[in-house]
Ligand SMILES: Nc1ncnc2c1ncn2[C@@H]1O[C@H](COP(=O)(O)OP(=O)(O)O)[C@@H](O)[C@H]1O
């Protein structure tokens with residue numbers, strides 16, 4: 001077998017990852033960052049392997065996932081019903097859109113001081129931040145989706161004397177599906193980021209706080225190992241959500 | 255003969271940016287029970303608007319519409335619809351049989367009867383065995399058949415269709431035309447159809463309503479006195495068919 005054939009069988013993401021690590025290694029050994037405190041790729045990877053053997057790392061991973069996950073679930077449970085209600089009425093849509101757009105663009109960092117006052121540097125604080133960061137955008141996204149329903153479909157249902165609740169359940173919600181899916185994809189990524197920021201800046205438990213602690217302790221190989229770990233988590237979350245979406249919103253797969 | 259749908263002095267105006275748009279002007283017409291009526295007229299004359307009024311989707315600006323002697327204020331009981339745009343009237347997230355089941359929920363049939371009703375109506379339109387497919391897995395003609403099956407499954411008194419065969423190929427179109435004639439006979443359904451195809455209107459109808467003008471008025475009501483059952487070959491070769499078609503064509507174009 002030729003070596004080219006072997007290369008073709010390797011998934012592209014492995015190749016690009018290896019290339020990136022190699023570039024990192026070169027930059028940190030002989031390249032522009034050789035004199036800095038940035039660890040080499042091999043140091044970071046070794047630190048990661050070492051840390052994965054420690055229970056504390058897994059606890060931090062769990063805390064971050066919990067914070068991001070619970071915040072995400074709460075935000076979804078609030079945003080979708082609220083979005084549907086707003087989307088049903090033109091008046092409600094126009095009058096809430098401004099407020100929601102306003103809250104949507106406030107970076108969660110801005111309210112960290114207030115949340116620390118209320119919750120302290122805790123899991124609850126992180127969850128609250130995550131909810132705050134994603135609930136408005138997701139509600140608006142849902143409202144847009146509900147409004148995007150094909151009028152022909154609604155009129156057909158009305159002709160067959162289907163009530164408003166059935167119109168919502170069978171026509172409006174599924175129509176909003178692709179919109180909600182986009183919102184959820186963005187929300188899941190944001191949830192993870194905010195859960196880390198909550199620890200990094202607000203002192204909430206999890207990988208964010210570990211980042212802060214290792215950095216303060218001068219263990220830059222571990223800091224970078226955590227960054228690697230977060231990257232892997234992010235990819236897994238986005239893959240998982242993509243997988244679920246292809247199954248739930250199967251009819252748009254063309 | 256009893257009157258199934260009575261349209262009395264119906265006017266329709268739409269508010270617009272540049273004033274009121276007067277679309278229908280004093281339309282009066284009665285649809286007899288079990289009749290097949292076509293509405294024809296130039297594009298944009300107001301055919302769909304008239305159809306939407308008599309399905310009760312919106313109220314006329316003035317005038318009244320009665321169905322089975324009752325003035326309607328919304329879609330009446332026993333109404334079924336087939337629209338031109340079949341890709342937009344079936345739900346892509348439900349299988350064909352679930353699409354049909356959705357409209358049957360009101361009738362409280364029970365599981366076994368419901369199954370039977372769905373299967374027999376699919377069979378009726380030549381779609382036996384496709385109930386488990388999603389609409390987007392079917393061809394355009396098949397989707398339109400599914401939409402007709404959904405209409406038939408409700409055992410409607412009135413079937414309203416807006417250019418139902420406009421976007422299917424010629425062969426399918428002939429098949430579907432004969433299908434709606436057959437179900438009209440089998441179930442005694444009163445049918446109102448909008449079409450821009452004058453041959454189709456003559457082939458299918460007991461009466462043809464010609465709309466013309468801005469705002470639109472009933473320019474003529476043509477009785478198609480060609481006996482039923484009709485057949486694609488014989489009926490279309492009937493000399494009287496050609497006469498009627500020429501007459502309706504002239505009416506639609508405003509030549510007579
Ligand atoms: N909801 C509406 N608002 C404003 N104008 C409308 C509306 N519906 C139809 N019209 C107008 O009414 C006229 C007739 O439309 P339509 O009934 O769709 O014609 P047809 O079906 O005969 O082609 C058109 O000029 C159209 O622009």
Ligand SMILES: [Mg+2]
Pocket residue numbers: 301302303
């Ligand atoms: Mg039309």
